[in-house]
Amino acid sequence: MGAVWMLIEPICHLLIFSVLFALLRARSVSGVEYPVFVLVGMAPFLLYRNTALRLMDSLRENRSLFGYKQIKPLDTYVARVIVETCIAATVYAILVFGFAWYGFDMTVHRPLEWVATLLLGLLFSFSLGMLLALITHALSSLKTIIRMAFFPLYFISGVLIPASYLPPAMMPLLLLNPFLHILELIRAQVLPNYTPVDGVSETYVISFTVVLLFLSLGTYRARRMHLISTKNG
Amino acid sequence: MFELRNVTKSYLTPKGRRYVFRNLSLAIPPGKNIGLIGRNGAGKSTLMRLLGGADVPDSGTIATDRSISWPVGLTGGFQGSMTGRDNIKFVCRVYGATGEAMREKVRYVQEFAEIGDWIDEPIKTYSSGMRSRVAFGLSMAFDFDYYLIDEVMSVGDAQFKRKCADVFKEKLQTSNVVLVSHSMPEIKKLCDVVLLVRDGGIQVYDDVAEGIKAYNS
Numbered sequence: 286m287g288a289v290w291m292l293i294e295p296i297c298h299l300l301i302f303s304v305l306f307a308l309l310r311a312r313s314v315s316g317v318e319y320p321v322f323v324l325v326g327m328a329p330f331l332l333y334r335n336t337a338l339r340l341m342d343s344l345r346e347n348r349s350l351f352g353y354k355q356i357k358p359l360d361t362y363v364a365r366v367i368v369e370t371c372i373a374a375t376v377y378a379i380l381v382f383g384f385a386w387y388g389f390d391m392t393v394h395r396p397l398e399w400v401a402t403l404l405l406g407l408l409f410s411f412s413l414g415m416l417l418a419l420i421t422h423a424l425s426s427l428k429t430i431i432r433m434a435f436f437p438l439y440f441i442s443g444v445l446i447p448a449s450y451l452p453p454a455m456m457p458l459l460l461l462n463p464f465l466h467i468l469e470l471i472r473a474q475v476l477p478n479y480t481p482v483d484g485v486s487e488t489y490v491i492s493f494t495v496v497l498l499f500l501s502l503g504t505y506r507a508r509r510m511h512l513i514s515t516k517n518g
Numbered sequence: 519m520f521e522l523r524n525v526t527k528s529y530l531t532p533k534g535r536r537y538v539f540r541n542l543s544l545a546i547p548p549g550k551n552i553g554l555i556g557r558n559g560a561g562k563s564t565l566m567r568l569l570g571g572a573d574v575p576d577s578g579t580i581a582t583d584r585s586i587s588w589p590v591g592l593t594g595g596f597q598g599s600m601t602g603r604d605n606i607k608f609v610c611r612v613y614g615a616t617g618e619a620m621r622e623k624v625r626y627v628q629e630f631a632e633i634g635d636w637i638d639e640p641i642k643t644y645s646s647g648m649r650s651r652v653a654f655g656l657s658m659a660f661d662f663d664y665y666l667i668d669e670v671m672s673v674g675d676a677q678f679k680r681k682c683a684d685v686f687k688e689k690l691q692t693s694n695v696v697l698v699s700h701s702m703p704e705i706k707k708l709c710d711v712v713l714l715v716r717d718g719g720i721q722v723y724d725d726v727a728e729g730i731k732a733y734n735s
Contacts (some may be wrong), residue, residue, distance in 0.1 A: 351596045353588045354571035355612050510574055514529055 292379065295331055300325055302445050310368055316478040317397060321389050323445060324380060325475045326468045329403055330444045332373035333410035334435050339365050340414030341421050341428055344512060351513050353406075358374070358512040362418065366411050378414065396409055401473040406467040409494040416501040419508055443468050448482040458482045464491045519548035520569060524674065524717035525578035527564060531631045534567040538722045539718055543576070544709065546722070553726065554708030555733045562698045563591065563668055564734050569696060570666045584663035590653050591668035599640035602633060602652055605641055613660055623659040630680075630685070647674060658685055668698045 303320045314322045330427040340362050377476055385391040393399050421428045442464035443451065459465055460482075466489055469481035505512075525542045528535045538561040544553060567573040570589045584712045588595065606627050609621040628637050631651035633644075639651065648695055650670045656686045657665055674682065685707070686695070699705055703727065705712065712729030714721045723729030 349595055349599065352567070352570075352572045352591070352598060352613050353609070510576070511530070513573055 287511060291376055295324075295328060295376060295380065298331075306445075317476050318389055321384060321391065322447075322472070322476070324377075324384065325345070326472055326481065327444050328373065328377045328380070329406055329471055330439070330442060330464065330468060332369060333406055333467075334438075335373070336366055336407065336410040337414035337417060338432060338435065339369060340411075341431070344418065344422060356471055358509065362411070363414055366407065366414075370407065393475050394477045399471065402467065402470045402474060405487075405490060405494060406464075409467065409490065410444045411498065412494060412497040412501045414514045416504060419501065419504045419512075422508070422512060438445040438462070438464060441465065447472070447479070448485070449480075451482075456482065456484065460489075463490050466490045519582065519584070520546040523579050523580045523581070525575045525580060527561075527568060527573075527575045537718060539575075539720075540626055542604075542718075542720060544720055544722060546713070548584075549692065549694065550710040550724070551694050551708055553712045553729070554696065554698045555647060555702075555705060555712060555729065556715035557580060561718070562715050563589070563714060565667055565668050565713075565720070566698055569664075582664075585665045587657050587660065587662040587666050589668055590657040590670055595653055595656075596641045596649070598639055602637040603628075606652070606656055606669045607635075609656060611720060612719065615660075617696040623656075626659045627652060627655040630658065630681070647678075650674065651678060652683060658689065661693070661694055665695045667695055669700070683713075702733075705730065 299320055302323055306319050343361040343365045344358055347356075347364075350356050351358070351360070381391050417431055421431065439445075441451070441459055442462060447463055447467050448459070466485050466487075469485040470490070472479045472486060473481045473485075522542055522544050525539055526537070526696060527539045528537045535648045552682070554564050558600075558720055561583075566589050568575060569582070572589055583617050595609075597608070599609070603624060607620060608622050610616070610623050615678060624637075627668070628634070631648065631654075633648055633652060636644065636648065641652075644652070652672060654667070689695075690708070695708060697705065706707055709726055710724075712723040712726050712733075714729055714733050721729075721732065723732065
């Protein structure tokens with residue numbers, strides 16, 4: 286059942302928004318079919334969201350394994366990222382083959398840069414997830430709020446619409462969100478005719494990731510004793 | 519041998535910090551089987567986790583020159599959603615047993631714990647008796663200088679207890695045990711030294727009978 290849900294979740298998202306979009310506007314965005322446009326951005330976003338959120342639970346889920354002194358909390362974080370990535374890659378592959386079979390053009394315009402951006406995004410969400418996990422380990426009541434915060438993030442990160450459809454007046458503020466940058470970059474690398482909005486930059490994402498990674502690893506270093514103590518969190 | 523120097527261990531609870539041990543220093547002589555006794559919640563399991571390196575003290579050091587098993591207890595050590603076989607393989611990989619060595623250990627645990635084809639069911643479906651049999655068998659599949667055994671042997675049925683005693687007798691030729699138990703006959707039979715954990719302190723009794731008397735009084 287869990288395995289089926291992995292496939293159903295993105296398909297549901299895709300279907301609902303494809304139908305909505307078809308009712309509201311034209312069926313294509315920057316020269317590609319709308320479902321293709323959404324899938325290209327949504328699949329990585331769901332992976333990043335799951336990575337960031339699931340890290341909050343990985344300590345609790347693997348608590349019993351800390352009895353083996355070789356196993357550190359960081360291992361459980363890394364393991365979770367690997368699991369999520371494998372699941373997401375499988376689901377994405379299945380959907381891409383499905384789409385191609387249906388007749389959509391699923392070629393990736395600039396594959397190497399695409400893979401690099403995907404990995405960068407993964408590193409970003411790993412850093413984010415680890416920081417969130419460390420914060421919620423200290424303050425577990427924040428978990429619900431963080432989960433809820435990812436819902437609006439879905440809309441302001443340009444998962445469903447190109448960032449150029451978002452209100453231009455809000456752009457400076459919206460561009461603070463690294464997910465928006467990552468998704469715009471990914472789309473530009475997959476779709477040949479897609480122009481990302483002004484201000485999207487790889488450098489911003491890279492520097493944001495480096496700072497965040499430094500922060501989360503530093504916090505981890507400071508908190509690692511508390512994380513293993515069974516009676517805490 | 520174990521040497522504890524100025525060990526302080528506390529846990530944060532919602533009501534504040536609770537100290538289990540404060541500035542504890544003691545040396546446990548080498549080559550002895552150690553019994554840990556004390557009331558529930560006195561800190562026996564915490565001490566065992568500290569000795570095994572599964573937990574770290576707030577301050578102070580714990581030194582040993584021996585290889586020490588993971589704490590083999592009633593709870594923990596397993597990932598409930600994975601099957602028994604996967605859990606055993608996981609521990610084998612953590613301890614560097616791969617290939618034929620791993621298959622051999624899986625067979626050993628399956629046979630020792632008498633779980634048959636339950637080995638391919640998730641651990642969370644096991645009864646507590648089965649879990650403790652697997653946990654105990656798994657630790658026996660590896661060679662350590664010290665085995666940390668936390669009350670696992672007291673839950674099995676009579677036949678399993680006999681089996682544990684047999685394999686233990688064999689292991690204790692070359693290894694030692696740190697045993698947490700509420701069963702005094704078991705302590706008397708297996709241990710040479712008794713550590714009585716009480717009120718955040720530890721008293722070492724070289725005479726087992728005397729330690730048990732102090733515990734009962």
